Amino acid sequence: MSAPVGVVAATGSGRVVPAVLLILLAALPAVANAADLSFATLLMTRVMIYAIAALSLDLILGYGAMVSFGHAAFVGIGAYAIGIASAHDLWEGAITFPLAMLAAGLFALVTGAISLRTRGVYFIMITLAFGQMAYFTASSLSEYGGDDGLTMWAQTEFLGAEPFGDRTTFYYLVLACLAGCFVFLRALVASRFGRVIAGVRENRLRMQAVGFNPYLYQLAAYVIAGMIAGLAGALLANHAEFVSPSYMSWQRSGDLIIMVVLGGMGTLHGAVLGAIAYLMLEEGLSHFTEHWRVIFGPLLILIVLYARGGLGSLLRRGGSDG
Template sequence: MTSPSRDKPCCVGSTLFGFLPESIQWRSVRTIAALLLIALLLIVPMVSQWLGQSFYLTLATRIVIFAIVASGLNLILGFGGLVSMGHAMFVGIGAYVVGISSFHGLQDGWTQLGLAVLITMGVSAITGLVSLRTRGIGFIMITLAFGQMFYFLFVSLKQYGGDDGLLIAQRSQFAFLPDLNNRVALYYVTVAVLLIVMFLIWRVVHSRFGYVLRGFQSNEQRMVAAGFPRLRYQLSAYVASAVICAIAGVLLANLTLFSSPSYLSWQASGDSVLMIVLGGMGTVMGPLLGTAVFLLLEEALSGMTQHWMAWIGLFIFLIALFSRKGLWGALIGLSSKGVKS
């Protein structure tokens, strides 16, 4: 097996200041669908204002934040084949860094973000080194165990609300960024973070690192035989994935003005996995589409029936059964019929 080449056009060829690959098809169905989805995100505040319903803007902000979480987890799940059931702990770490620092009078957002990233890098490096020694169900169970350990750790912090959670007095203050107390500003900041995360993931998976990571997902034995260190690549992806989730946790705390142990629960980790499966594993846009559909269905069905989770479960099952790439794959497949890109 030959090693992934650095000379591939999709890895290093560029047209726009070295950022966009030459092989991108600007008139393809996939690109047009992605641009339309992003355009929908950008007009949400205007639609919310036109309808006179600020709730829609709050819901959209929540969707974007959890899309960041799903995108981070998708880096190791969709592109690395690592099913983590403990990634919600990194969201909780980010949220509690904001809550605890605010409790002690620290309101500077950049300091809070830096602390969240540093703590998450340390925790994810340690838990990743342990978890990645295993495979398959062993990896799932160990990440689940770590997630539950941190869940009960924050439940035990009675000074910071314990099981009831911790109220946050005010939102973080980021120098050179708009005031997050403005809901529209908060929304556009979260959208900007999401777009940056998706762009970076897209670049990573089309780089040498991304090819190697996907190679381990396809055939680990051949990659090891070719001389690639599995632990180094997968641990790097695991830490990067955790940091993305922690950043989402910082944003979530600023949205809700609350830090809760429920952010770290295994159910929260499971929901992120479902969002990825629904949207499309191993795709960049899939987590965003899956998160939007999942949370919108949850919002609509929870007011109609007590068994809304069963209906969502059935819907996800059907999508996973008939579309290998989830809703994103189905959307691209239907749109490309009869269309030449």
């Protein structure tokens, strides 16, 4: 397992890696424009949106050891909130963004209240099933495109301004969201609340004996993660200007787990690194062959069998050695 919570934040890689990442991400649009690679800005915007979703999953998966296999549903619900609002001619982000987060949070509250009554494999399968429920429900919304999805004919506005219209502005807004979520979650896992969550992960019975109610703490973490994933979904809808049930498919939930594990669980910056690595790998391999999954599948198996700690642990090891 990873180093105890809080230790990561205090030691070297816990500060250095996020700082370096922030500087690199902040510099990217300027470099991309100079090198005439403006598509890179668009691609990295998408990567950072998924990084936000992966961050939220790391809170419950990495710190809480809740293996949620339905996390894409929250992203999809956030996206659909924006899409459905746009279908009713509601474009004001100051209304729709909180709405998206609330909708995802509400879904997390209801499904979490049932799922968290169970443990282990049951929890994995139930979250998977609830994710599928959201997927099929979205597919049956014939008024909002059904299976085919819903095309938005404009992007969200904020108090009359259209910040998502410009690529670079959109990029920096997403970066700000990512940084904001990161700082928030860092503070959360270092707080008393975060320590209780980690304590339940290590020894549920003992936490109960000390007088905490693990169920309520886990449910709160689950809802927070759902709301942040909903934010990612709202951004994703604006990025693609399109929402579709495929955002909620169980493969997408699997992708998010891969991102978190690939980067190293329970570190937060690992989730960001994992999202970058996974989507870059997908991008790179799919240039190489349309059947990139035939390469990625075995690669994933090898990673699970032989490289357990993820990219984050490699960095940490490199950092402490050098």
